[in-house]
Amino acid sequence: GAGVSQSPRYKVAKRGQDVALRCDPISGHVSLFWYQQALGQGPEFLTYFQNEAQLDKSGLPSDRFFAERPEGSVSTLKIQRTQQEDSAVYLCASSLWTGYTFGSGTRLTVV
Amino acid sequence: AQRVTQPEKLLSVFKGAPVELKCNYSYSGSPELFWYVQYSRQRLQLLLRHISRESIKGFTADLNKGETSFHLKKPFAQEEDSAMYYCALTANSQGGSEKLVFGKGTKLTVNP
Numbered sequence: 001g002a003g004v005s006q007s008p009r010y011k012v013a014k015r016g017q018d019v020a021l022r023c024d025p026i027s028g029h030v031s032l033f034w035y036q037q038a039l040g041q042g043p044e045f046l047t048y049f050q051n052e053a054q055l056d057k058s059g060l061p062s063d064r065f066f067a068e069r070p071e072g073s074v075s076t077l078k079i080q081r082t083q084q085e086d087s088a089v090y091l092c093a094s095s096l097w098t099g100y101t102f103g104s105g106t107r108l109t110v111v
Numbered sequence: 112a113q114r115v116t117q118p119e120k121l122l123s124v125f126k127g128a129p130v131e132l133k134c135n136y137s138y139s140g141s142p143e144l145f146w147y148v149q150y151s152r153q154r155l156q157l158l159l160r161h162i163s164r165e166s167i168k169g170f171t172a173d174l175n176k177g178e179t180s181f182h183l184k185k186p187f188a189q190e191e192d193s194a195m196y197y198c199a200l201t202a203n204s205q206g207g208s209e210k211l212v213f214g215k216g217t218k219l220t221v222n223p
Contacts, residue, residue, distance in 0.1 A: 033210065042197050042213030043155070056210065091155065100211070102155040
């Protein structure tokens, strides 16, 4: 596609529910990043993939957060047993060598 | 630790007035600095990066290593400049990724 596509755009989850957020990067982009943006804050790094390899997951806030990119293209960020503090916009970005292209994000609200 | 500080949460100017959005950083190495912009209901996009030393939409930013600053400036603000602006730096991390470290952002409003 022409840009980075994220789905769903909005997700409301009940506390304790599992959610899966999808990112479709630009075709051929090797690097893929996930960021979390809480209300009133700047984006914060969660994890990084180079093709299918998850090379950096230092930003994942807990073991309830899990990301995968099994074929080096589409990536899924999964959050288990969601809690209210997980409410945020989750941004995906992809890059070929340098320079990111961001998706529109998924706004997750945990009620 | 890498940190980006944007001291102003909100900034309001009149059309035609000069605007400066402040950004200070702390980083032990040689950082690469960026400004990202997010217009209403649009995705985050790159405005400019310090290594390219270019002017985009009339905005410029100079890296001052002595003051560890990368302030964004425009001599004559336009209404269409109203947006959220984020300063960011790249920080080498595990696996060789160049993750971005963002400031909290400044919301610029240009009044008619």
